[in-house]
Amino acid sequence: MADTSFTASAIGHAYGKVAALHSLDFTVPRGRTGLVGANGAGKSTLIKVLLGILEPTVGTSTVLGMDSRRESIDIRSNVGYMPEGPCLPLDQTAADFLVYAAGTAGLPREAARQRASDVLTLVGLDEERFRYLGNFSTGMKQRAKLAQAIVHDPDLVFLDEPTSGLDPSGREEMLDLISRLGTFGIDVVVSSHVLRDIERTCDWVVMLDAGTLVHAGPVGGELEEDTLRVEYASDPSAIASDLTAAGARVTADGNKVVVSFAAGNVYDLVRDVTVRHDGTLRRLSGSASSLEELFILHGEAP
């Protein structure tokens, strides 16, 4: 089995003239991965490209070591997908729908029945199996959507906004379920704009903003202790040049500078260079202490 969950290599996609993804590059290891970004950031588009539902305009991607473009049928045999929108036939019972969902993933009828029964129990819908999906509450529908995504025992499951529309207790239960999937040997990709959900359930994160890659790395690890946001009272071009010369990664936007320095103490470096240029600090803030701060930090960076 592949070491990576999925990869993207210079991948881009456009709907007509509107670009949705811009040359994304990343490699995501096996495990639980968060795909975060604001609405319209390109998360759902990326999932569809990975599944081979949409063809990338440029670049290549792989899922479980298989090429998304050439081996999309094989990929779809081995992954599950929980769409953000509705996907349940309202005139079918939960049990019948899951048997159908398992069958469309290629499972023989008898195996599909057994899996449907097992998975309905797993998601807590065993007593509702003979109820029509049209009579389900929002929380039950989300569970049924999750059930169809895992009924065929995929190696990887994409969950698009799995907590959407859920009340606090329903959200907690859904997050618990997602956390458990990893222990079943199923890799999980959770697409969400609720960063706390990602922090709680995932150990790797891919951040998108307006179709561009903001960050890809481990949750926790990306909360960079070596990054500072600095705002100067005057033009910091000379300071930025010196910081870069010292080995820091610097991005500047007007009087604001984001400095990352892995080789030493970033605070000391900024202090020394600022003093050397007799610069005046207007604001200095430390690295992001949460995924949300990190997202804002990167979002503000040019």
Place this chain on the structure above:
Amino acid sequence: MTDRTGAVYDLGYEPYEGERNGRSGARRTVVADGLRRVLGLRRKGRRKVLPWALLLVAVAPAVVAVGASFLLPTGGSDQIEIVTANAGFFLLGGTIALLFASLAAPELLIPDRSDGVLSMLASRPLTPGDYVAAKFASIAAIVFAFLLVPQITLYVGEAGTHSQGLFAGFVDGADKLPKILLVAGVYTIAYVPLAFVIAALTKRKAVASSIFIALSLGLAGIGETIVRETNFAAARWIALLSPIDDANAVNLWVFDEHGEENLLDYADIHPLFGLLSLVVLGIACVFFVYRRYRRIM
């Protein structure tokens, strides 16, 4: 202190390591679900009423004819009447099949779009072509069977009234079977693709059914009016645009019945042109549906 020996077991998650049939299994599942959906099986009771009522209406005349042939003490002559009734029963069954197709096609295609099921299916080992082919196979099979049931009833009835016994009756009537299969297939081609394409373009089931019936009857009416009421020679080819008349013409031709009441006969167009017209229209409709689903799936 109670002496409890019970235990709670967390069965946990059981990975599936059995057979996976991939794309072909997925296609078969969609076909089978389509058959169940059209007949209302494993759905609420009211979903079963219309398809089964129509089937009953289609079979009833054949059952009555067979029953009458058993009851009337006229011996072998009854057999001949039943056999020669094939074309007539197809004309009747074809009309009821038109209504059946008008219900079946929207039932097959529209809920998957309106309920969002397509987004789930798009993540399965199915291409848009697989989906469209599977759905088309479902409706074609069920409409074909719908047309066949009254004819098989007649065939069995004919065999049952045979003077030399049931088996001899089956053998004697066997030469009719290819014709019956052919004509059932022709009516299927006449109705299913058009109903299919309309259902693929319409959001509401009732609207799709109404448009299909109105279009089928409208084309027949336009053909009747133009062909019979105008003297312009080229206008006779308009008759080919009516799937109902095309199918009826092939039916009467196969069972060797002719008459000017049939539009293609009146227009002096050979029924094979009608069959060709149906095949071309059918291919165009299915291709159009495929193109549409490639965009939305």
